[in-house]
Amino acid sequence: MNVLEVDLGTRSYPIYIGAGILEDSGFIQKNIQKHIKGVSTVTVSNRTVAPLYLEKIHSLISPFKNTDIILPDGEQYKTPETLDLIYTQMLEARCDRKTTLLALGGGVVGDVSGFAAASYQRGINFIQIPTTLLAMVDSSVGGKTGVNHPLGKNMIGAFHQPQCVIIDTETLNTLDDRQLSAGIAEIIKYGYINDLEFIDWLDENMSQLLKRNPEALAYAIHRSCKHKADIVAADEKEAGQRALLNLGHTFGHAIETGMGYGNWLHGEAISAGMVMAAELSQKHGWVSESEVASIRALLKKANLPVEPPTDINAEQFSNLMSIDKKVQDGVLHLVLMKSLGESIISSDFDKTALQQVLARA
Numbered sequence: 001m002n003v004l005e006v007d008l009g010t011r012s013y014p015i016y017i018g019a020g021i022l023e024d025s026g027f028i029q030k031n032i033q034k035h036i037k038g039v040s041t042v043t044v045s046n047r048t049v050a051p052l053y054l055e056k057i058h059s060l061i062s063p064f065k066n067t068d069i070i071l072p073d074g075e076q077y078k079t080p081e082t083l084d085l086i087y088t089q090m091l092e093a094r095c096d097r098k099t100t101l102l103a104l105g106g107g108v109v110g111d112v113s114g115f116a117a118a119s120y121q122r123g124i125n126f127i128q129i130p131t132t133l134l135a136m137v138d139s140s141v142g143g144k145t146g147v148n149h150p151l152g153k154n155m156i157g158a159f160h161q162p163q164c165v166i167i168d169t170e171t172l173n174t175l176d177d178r179q180l181s182a183g184i185a186e187i188i189k190y191g192y193i194n195d196l197e198f199i200d201w202l203d204e205n206m207s208q209l210l211k212r213n214p215e216a217l218a219y220a221i222h223r224s225c226k227h228k229a230d231i232v233a234a235d236e237k238e239a240g241q242r243a244l245l246n247l248g249h250t251f252g253h254a255i256e257t258g259m260g261y262g263n264w265l266h267g268e269a270i271s272a273g274m275v276m277a278a279e280l281s282q283k284h285g286w287v288s289e290s291e292v293a294s295i296r297a298l299l300k301k302a303n304l305p306v307e308p309p310t311d312i313n314a315e316q317f318s319n320l321m322s323i324d325k326k327v328q329d330g331v332l333h334l335v336l337m338k339s340l341g342e343s344i345i346s347s348d349f350d351k352t353a354l355q356q357v358l359a360r361a
């Protein structure tokens with residue numbers, strides 16, 4: 001078992017990473033129960049994950065009075081209506097300010113129930129128990145919580161850090177291949193932000209990751225969480241460098257919103273979005289044609305899409321991108337590649353070049 005720390009002063013918290021840790025009652029008693037301060041818990045999961053892992057959670061938190069809330073499954077349910085459903089069931093169960101919420105599932109469960117924890121009675125403690133690769137390497141760490149709006153992805157939310165993150169890599173055994181690849185997109189993202197050595201490792205070990213080799217997965221998860229923890233510790237509320245974690249996301253969020261939530265997986269949209277960011281960077285002469293080709297090749301190796309959908313035209317793309325959290329004072333900021341393995345945040349990009357990338361899409 002590995003432990004990483006997200007260093008946020010008095011709000012620091014551990015990320016526990018291990019195979020089978022949800023079944024290790026000794027580990028849970030020693031490490032996890034201390035993060036539950038009151039006498040009651042609420043466990044939020046969804047209809048797919050609950051039948052697989054909820055029983056494990058019950059046995060771990062048996063000393064606490066627990067209420068389960070089971071959500072419908074899918075990005076299309078990451079909505080204010082689902083949030084309201086959580087609030088109602090928590091009120092009916094008489095959850096109070098000392099209740100701890102456990103978020104068991106992928107990024108959708110983590111984001112929506114994390115936002116419920118951020119806002120219920122002005123904020124209660126919560127614990128992230130991610131069960132998708134994407135949630136393990138990205139969404140469960142760093143405290144971004146929220147829901148989508150029909151006009152834009154993740155538009156309503158709050159920063160609310162968990163008490164701890166528990167990553168049991170064995171839960172990945174039940175995840176389907178498409179979801180596994182979507183998680184790999186976020187892993188690859190860390191490499192192109194600032195870790196080319198990791199890109200080389202990913203290139204060499206992609207088949208092992210896709211085969212779910214436990215050592216390869218554990219290594220990639222650990223290295224990704226370390227990147228995320230370091231960036232979050234340096235810039236918790238995205239005043240600056242945390243925005244680098246959004247490489248490919250302004251394009252990707254436009255794809256997710258434009259195609260209808262859930263039709264493109266988040267990781268798939270980020271994959272195509274990273275290629276678009278690379279193409280725009282190439283138009284500035286910052287990366288070469290062969291480097292963009294190498295990005296495409298790595299993403300393809302992970303069975304990820306490298307072309308945006310043809311159903312969104314350039315004008316629609318532009319409109320969708322204008323509703324993004326990286327629009328500040330009406331100015332769009334994008335994460336681009338200053339060189340391969342060195343991403344930057346820029347509002348000073350060539351707007352005609354952007355239109356060319358969108359038009360080509």
Ligand code: NAD
Nearest residue numbers: 048106107108109131132134135138139144171174175266
């Ligand atoms: P998801 O939560 O929809 O999970 C994908 C699918 O896998 C779902 O059908 C889910 O029920 C199922 N599933 C989950 N765990 C499983 C398991 N162990 N076995 C079998 N099936 C399992 O999608 P996701 O990719 O985990 O998360 C995407 C969401 O995360 C998006 O809404 C995205 O915006 C958000 N996100 C948030 C952050 C953040 O910092 N908060 C970062 C990245 C992404």
Ligand code: GLY
Nearest residue numbers: 142144242245246
């Ligand atoms: N996934 C982007 C962030 O956490 O900042």
